[in-house]
Amino acid sequence: MSEQVExxxxxxxxxxxxxTPTHYCPGCGHSVAHRLVAECLDELGLRGKTIGVPPVxxxxxxxxxxxxxxxxxxxxxxxxxxxxxxxxHPDKFVLTYQGDGDLAAIGTTETIHAANRGERISTIFxxxxxxxxxxxxxxxxxVLGQNATTAPGGRDPRLHGRPIDxxxxxxxxxxxxxxxxxxxxxxxxxxxxxKAIKKAFRCQLDDLGFSLVELLSPCPTNWKMTxxxxxxxxxxxxxxTYPLGVxxxxxxxxxxx
Amino acid sequence: MPSEKMxxxxxxxxxxxxxxxGCRYYFGYPITPQNELPEYLSARxxxxxGTFIQGESEIASINMVLGASxxxxxxxxxxxxxGISLKQEGIxxxxxxxxxxxxxxxMRGGPGLGNIAPSAADYFQATRGGGHGDYRTPVLAPAGxxxxxxxxxxxxxxxxxxxxxxxxxGDGLMGQVMEPVVFPDFIDLKDxxxxxxxxxxxxxxxxxxxxxxxxxxxxxxxxxNLHLQEKYDRITAEEQRWETKRTDDAEIxxxxxxxxxxxxxxxxxxxxxxxxxxxxxxxxxxxxxxxPALRKLSQHVAKIAVFELSLGQMVEDVVLSVGxxxxxxxxxxxxxxxxxxxxxxxxxxxxxKGDGTVGRRIDV
Numbered sequence: 001m002s003e004q005v006e007x008x009x010x011x012x013x014x015x016x017x018x019x020t021p022t023h024y025c026p027g028c029g030h031s032v033a034h035r036l037v038a039e040c041l042d043e044l045g046l047r048g049k050t051i052g053v054p055p056v057x058x059x060x061x062x063x064x065x066x067x068x069x070x071x072x073x074x075x076x077x078x079x080x081x082x083x084x085x086x087x088x089h090p091d092k093f094v095l096t097y098q099g100d101g102d103l104a105a106i107g108t109t110e111t112i113h114a115a116n117r118g119e120r121i122s123t124i125f126x127x128x129x130x131x132x133x134x135x136x137x138x139x140x141x142x143v144l145g146q147n148a149t150t151a152p153g154g155r156d157p158r159l160h161g162r163p164i165d166x167x168x169x170x171x172x173x174x175x176x177x178x179x180x181x182x183x184x185x186x187x188x189x190x191x192x193x194x195k196a197i198k199k200a201f202r203c204q205l206d207d208l209g210f211s212l213v214e215l216l217s218p219c220p221t222n223w224k225m226t227x228x229x230x231x232x233x234x235x236x237x238x239x240x241t242y243p244l245g246v247x248x249x250x251x252x253x254x255x256x257x
Numbered sequence: 258m259p260s261e262k263m264x265x266x267x268x269x270x271x272x273x274x275x276x277x278x279g280c281r282y283y284f285g286y287p288i289t290p291q292n293e294l295p296e297y298l299s300a301r302x303x304x305x306x307g308t309f310i311q312g313e314s315e316i317a318s319i320n321m322v323l324g325a326s327x328x329x330x331x332x333x334x335x336x337x338x339x340g341i342s343l344k345q346e347g348i349x350x351x352x353x354x355x356x357x358x359x360x361x362x363x364m365r366g367g368p369g370l371g372n373i374a375p376s377a378a379d380y381f382q383a384t385r386g387g388g389h390g391d392y393r394t395p396v397l398a399p400a401g402x403x404x405x406x407x408x409x410x411x412x413x414x415x416x417x418x419x420x421x422x423x424x425x426x427g428d429g430l431m432g433q434v435m436e437p438v439v440f441p442d443f444i445d446l447k448d449x450x451x452x453x454x455x456x457x458x459x460x461x462x463x464x465x466x467x468x469x470x471x472x473x474x475x476x477x478x479x480x481x482n483l484h485l486q487e488k489y490d491r492i493t494a495e496e497q498r499w500e501t502k503r504t505d506d507a508e509i510x511x512x513x514x515x516x517x518x519x520x521x522x523x524x525x526x527x528x529x530x531x532x533x534x535x536x537x538x539x540x541x542x543x544x545x546x547x548x549p550a551l552r553k554l555s556q557h558v559a560k561i562a563v564f565e566l567s568l569g570q571m572v573e574d575v576v577l578s579v580g581x582x583x584x585x586x587x588x589x590x591x592x593x594x595x596x597x598x599x600x601x602x603x604x605x606x607x608x609x610k611g612d613g614t615v616g617r618r619i620d621v
Contacts, residue, residue, distance in 0.1 A: 018464075048460030051328070063466035069456040071327045072468035074350050077320040080312070084324020084332065085456070087282060087308040092458050110320070113313035 014038035016047045018067045027227025029184040029217025030059055033126055036190070037097065038066065040198045044205070050093045051085050053078040055102035058132040062097055076107025079114035082121045090120070093204060097124045100141040101131050104166040108140075111166065118175030118209040122200045125167065125212055128219040129238060136222035140164045143241045147224075163241055167214045171248035177209035179247040183216040185235035189244070195255075203251055216242055260440040268293035268432040270402045271361055271425070272301055274409035275333050279444040280359070281307035282332040284321035286314055288340045289373045290429035291363035295335065315340040319347030319360070326356040327467050329455030331413055331446075335361035337429065338379050339370060341387075348422050349388030352485070353469030355454075357416035359409070360394075360424045363432040366592025375430035376592025377515055377566035383426050384544040384574070391482050393489045395423045395496060396543040398514040402436035408541070410441055417449070419492055426543060428566065430516050430595060498541035499550055503529075507536030509560040509609055511601075512551065512575050514540050517566050524601035535562075535605050543571070551578040558583055562608040562616070564601055565589040572619060581621050584608075588616030 013019065016038035024030045041047050047068050054062035056075035063070035073081040078096040086094045103111050103125050114121065130148060131137040138148035138155060141163050145154040155163070171179045178200055182193035193215055200211035216238050218230035225233060265273065272294050275283070283302060285295045295311065302309040308325070312318030318334045325332035336344065341362045351358055364379045366372040383396045395415050397408040408425055416423040456467060471477035503525065504510055513521040518539040525535045538554060540547050555561060561583045563572045568589045579585055586608035590596055600615070607615040 049458035051456050051458060053324075060470065061472075063468065066464070067459075068464045069459050070464075070466040071324070071456055072350075072354065072466070072470060073323070074320065074346050077316065077323075077347070080317040080320035081324035081327075083310065083317075084282065084284065084321040084326070084330075085328040086324075087310070087321075088325050088328035088330040089457055109313055110317050113317065117310075 014042045016041040016067050018065055020064050022065050023061065024058065025221045027218055027220040027230055028058070029126065029128060029215065029219070032184050032190060033124065033215050033217060034062065034065055036194045036197050037095070037124060039194060040201055041068065044198065044201055046093045046201065050095065051089065053082045053096045055098040057099040057102050059097055059099060059126065060133070076102050076105070077110055078102065078107065079119070079121065079123065080110045083114050083117070083119050086119060086121055093201070095122045095124065098126065099132070100125070100127045100129065100139045104164050105140040108166070112170065112173070115170045115210045115212070116173040116175040120204050120207055121210060122204045123210070123212045124197065125214040126217045127214055127242065128217040129163070130219050130222045132219050132222055143238060165242065167212060167247055170212060175210050176212065176248060177250045178203050178211040179214070180249070181214040181216065181242055181244050181247060183234050183239065183244055184218060185216065185231050189235070199251065199253060202253065208251060214242070258442050262437050262439050264435055265402060265438055266293060266433055266435045267402055267405050267427060268363070269297045270405045270438050271335070271409050272297035273440060274406040275359070275413070276301050276305055276307070277440055277443045278331070278410045278413040279446050279449060280331045280333050280413060281305065282322070282325035282330045283308070283334070284310045284312050284318040284325070284332070285334050285336065286312050286318050286340060288337045290365055291335055291337050291361070291432050293432065294361065315343035316346065319344040322358045323347055323351055323356060326351065326358045327354070327456050329452045329457060331417070333359040333361065335363070337363045337365045338367050338376070341379065341382070345388035348394065349386070349390050349392060350469055351422045352392035352394065353390060354467050355420040356422070356467070357420055358422045359412045359416055360422055362424060362426050364426065364428040372593045373429060374593040375428040375516060375566065375595060377428055377517060378570065378592050379426070380543060380567060380570035383424050384546070392485060393544055394421060395419070395492060395545070396426050397423065398426050398541055398543050399431065400515055400518050400539065401431070402434070402438040405431065406438050406440050415496065417452070419488055420454070421488070426515065428516050493545040496542060497545050497547040497550065499547040500539045500541060501554070502537040503534070504536035504538065504554060504558070506534055507558055508534050509562055509605060510536040510538050510554060510558050511562045511564055511605060512538045512540070512571070513564040514543060514571065517564050520596060520598055521564050521601050523598035524605060527598060527602050528605060533605070533609065546574040546578070548574070548578040551575065552582070555579040555582040560584045560586065560608055562605055563587045564604060566592065576619060576621055584611070585619040585621060586616050587619050
């Protein structure tokens with residue numbers, strides 16, 4: 001007679017992610033970021049009450065991958081759309097997932113004002129310093145010297161202006177209770193990112209105000225790098241313009257060591 | 258129970274009617290000449306436990322409407338011409354995503370910043386879609402406070418019925434004028450049909466998404482557009498509305514909508530005393546335009562006189578309706594000038610004589 005073995009599941013696909021294979025390039029930060037968002041929603045038991053708003057950009061099809069209710073927004077308008085949703089469903093969990101072009105260029109107005117109103121919304125901001133979906137044009141967050149198809153020879157402050165640090169700008173607003181910048185550049189940084197995302201989600205659950213997690217995210221295809229080199233570039237170069245860490249924290253939550 | 262007869266201005270009338278029609282979500286940005294509407298709703302929404310947000314822009318406001326709508330609420334925004342131009346992106350998305358919503362346009366003079374006086378120069382924008390893509394929005398054209406109230410109710414019902422944005426097209430004059438109005442009773446929100454497509458979290462069901470993008474290689478967008486067109490055809494067949502006055506034995510029929518129709522109506526009364534038998538055909542839905550009704554009428558009348566507070570926009574729909582069945586005359590004034598009934602009467606007399614002193618003959 002064989003002995004009954006009880007298995008304990010220690011790893012698997014989060015319920016908040018569908019089984020659909022993504023269209024993201026090898027080494028792209030979106031796949032990791034999607035997984036982190038999904039794990040946090042699962043762990044907080046939020047999947048069934050979540051309504052998400054993806055950006056226009058590479059993650060426009062996020063509703064094919066996330067396994068919760070989602071609605072498309074016009075480019076940059078995610079936080080205005082999310083505001084409308086949250087006002088109808090104050091008891092539901094509303095998140096936006098936006099890229100740098102969406103959140104920090106065409107949607108700057110919507111971003112600043114939703115944050116400043118202190119909308120009870122959590123925003124995941126993917127900063128890869130480039131327009132990915134349209135093929136590598138300069139982003140508002142493209143760092144000085146970085147090549148882009150519309151910044152040939154590299155971003156020059158006199159010609160193209162300087163990269164924008166929107167998270168730091170948003171942190172000035174009293175409506176923002178929590179803003180942290182993390183990176184998808186190593187397992188260690190990814191674990192920190194997950195902790196930050198979960199904390200941002202808690203802000204909404206506790207009705208504190210607007211919360212934002214910026215994720216510096218590799219784009220090997222448009223940076224014309226291997227995945228490994230792209231992850232290293234985030235860790236070594238991108239952080240010089242966008243230093244990692246907590247930008248603002250009014251939550252009063254005690255972080256577990 | 259309907260309300261007592263109340264004396265209200267047009268902007269407040271729309272606000273009160275919206276609340277009674279179950280609208281609990283209003284988002285808007287200040288612009289003259291319709292500020293009395295958001296001002297009214299900023300207080301009224303507090304009474305009824307609704308949401309009022311003064312958006313940071315026209316663009317944000319229409320997208321808040323989009324969000325509230327996809328979440329299942331009856332939502333509305335209002336503005337005037339330049340602001341409505343800014344909302345077109347959101348309206349196009351709502352049409353593509355098949356989301357209901359009501360947009361009030363109290364038209365002012367254009368193009369550009371124009372002026373703040375009444376105008377009706379947004380007819381093309383309102384009736385031809387306005388934003389990008391192959392879509393239509395029903396356009397309701399009230400001609401007074403009572404109709405502002407009634408058509409606001411209709412706008413919310415049509416929007417929900419067809420899952421499509423609906424526009425109420427008034428003008429700066431209509432928003433300011435005070436008239437007696439009787440409001441329909443409050444709609445009980447619980448009586449409204451359940452919106453099976455709305456998003457409220459996927460608890461107990463499959464997750465779903467609402468979107469307007471169809472990248473598939475199997476003609477997904479092609480079929481989506483055909484589906485939308487089928488809906489627009491249904492609206493065209495079922496929702497045409499118009500009013501006729503004194504058309505039975507008319508020698509000439511004036512076609513006008515909104516404020517222009519009110520002025521024409523008075524002119525027609527004055528002409529009656531002179532023994533001139535003029536009638537009025539007033540489209541209430543500008544899209545769908547009551548084309549068959551006007552076509553039928555034009556078979557029994559020799560002359561059609563089109564009067565607009567623009568330099569000639571609706572006249573194109575009149576030409577499509579009437580063709581060569583009757584002579585078509587046009588007189589229009591650019592925004593910022595409110596004509597007197599005497600001016601319109603002069604146009605009608607001139608059209609009857611065909612002397613070209615006021616207005617012009619349209620060569621079909």
